[in-house]
Amino acid sequence: MKAIVIGAGLGGLLSAARLSKSGYQVDVFERLPITGGRFTNLSYKGFQLSSGAFHILPHGPAGPLAHFLKEVGADVKIVRSDITTVRVPLKKGSQDYEKGFKDISFTDFSTLLSHKDRLKIALLIVSTRKNRPTGSSLQAWIRSQFKDEWLVKFADAFCGWSLSLKSDEVPVEEIFEIIENMYRFGGPGVPIGGCKGVIDALESVIAAHDGKIHTETEVSKILVENGKAVGVLVGEEAYKADLIISDLGHAATACICEEVLSGEKDSGYLKILETLKPSAGIKICLAADEPLVGHSGVLLTPYAKRVNGINEVTQVDPGLAPPGKHLTMSHQYVAPENVKNLEAEIELGLQDLKEIFPNKKYEVLLTQSYHDNWPVNRAASGKDPGNETPIPGLYVVGDGAKRKGGIEVEGVALGVAATMKKILG
Known part of the structure; x- marks a missing residue:
């Protein structure tokens, strides 16, 4: 059996590794000169910065x-x-960092609430595991249950960090799926070697099973015969296959199937694609001689103007920075109306970092923005159309086709796993 994977991002390489190990002859076509997409390393001044997703x-x-x-x-x-x-802030409700702040454990967020609201949170945690709320945004649901704006700030920081969305853009049912996965799988971790450590390992699996990865090779068209995907066009050459996996997202995949996806039976799918909104964000990479965060997890910053969260992966893998240096990266959500004014958004993020790390010395290594055709996610979490398409033999994986409750790369993996289950049984 022959499979073609379009795009060598994380979703594409996960799919190629699984299919090649299952006996498929696999070819991966990637238009860029590198693999990994927004999940690999960029070497800069001796630091291993990530191309997109954090390490x-x-x-x-x-x-x-x-x-x-x-x-x-x-x-x-x-x-x-x-x-x-x-x-x-030490003083509840204060946004003035100069008056002092403290770091609390993520699991202790409710200690900033009144005793009455803490009891309500405890009851809701128990009751909503079986009877989950639906039909509203997370922010609307919070405001229907509590009067404390702290919870909205906390939700915005968490959603901004993990999904690059505000809490009023995330369906409440998606957040409860995420919470369930947090119970099931636990908190974050760092892969040694960063993102590229994962990509290199997947490439090794593909190569060990005779799969091929073609970089600087762009697929211009998906070939369809009798309503079924049968191959791709690269330049003037046609490559036939029994199965096509696209890591381009649904909208870009539809563009290279445009004349096919035009019938009445496909109209519902095309209407869904019109509603997909890529999420945007900014990452700021810092170099320092001493730790800024001081631990290997995430530091959420709900009282900052723009920055939602920060991590310092050199606490786990010092090899991601030159000897004696630390690599710290912040992430901030960018609202759709602010995408055209990224310089101002970056400046607000830089101001936040000065307030978050007062009296600390650091160098701004690089600022990276993600939007339009190079977004944080090609579809907002909880709102993508899944992995199937109206064309038999054609599936979509990646950040535009995650499964419910999957934060970023975890959602990509869940989507690929579900797709492989459909294909391989």
Whole structure:
């Protein structure tokens, strides 16, 4: 059996590794000169910066991505982060960092609430595990249950960090799926070697099973015969296959199937694609001689103007920075109306970092923005159309086709696993 994978991002390489190990003859076509897409390393001044996703797996060594890597035989060591914290002002409600702040454990967020609201949170945690709320955004649901704006700030920081969305853009049912996965798999972890450590391991699996990865090779068209995907067009050459996996997202995949996806039976699918909104974000990479965060987990910053969360992966893997240096990276959500004014958004993020790390010395290595055709996610979490398409033999994987409750790369892995189950049984 022959399979073609379009795109050598994380979703494409996970698919190629699984299919090649299952006996498929696999060819991967990638238009860029590198593999990994937004999940690899960029070497800069001796630091290993990530091209997109942070060097962190949201559910660490027990999560869906770690499980999939083990299943295909990809040799990646993942170290569980020690703690995730939330930075809050010492005076509740204050946004003036100069008056002092403290870091509390992520699991202690409710200690900033009144005794009555803490009891309500405890009851809701128990009751909603079986009867989950639906039909509203997370923010609307929070405001229907509580009067404390702290919970909205906390939700915005968490959603901004993990999904690059605000809490009023995330369906409440998606957040409860995420919470369930946090119970099931635990918190974050760091892969040794960063993102590229994962990509290199997957490439080794593909090569060991005679799969081929073609870089600087762009697929211009998906070939369809009698309503079924049968191959791709690369330049003037046609490559036939029994199965096509696209890591381009649904909208871009539809563009190279445009004349096919035009019938009445496909109209519902095309209407869904019109509603997909890529999420945007900014990452700021810092170099320092001393730790800024001081632990290997995530530091959430709900009282910052723009920055949602920060991590310092050199606490686990010093090899991601030159000897004696630390690599710290912040992430901030960018609202759709602010995408055209990224310089101002970056400046607000830089101001946040000065306030979050007062009296600390650091160098801004690089600022990276993700939007439009190079977004954080090609479809907002909880709103993508899944992995199937109206064309038999054509599936979509990656950040535009995650499964419910999957944070970033964990959702990518869940989507690939579900797709492989449909294909391989």
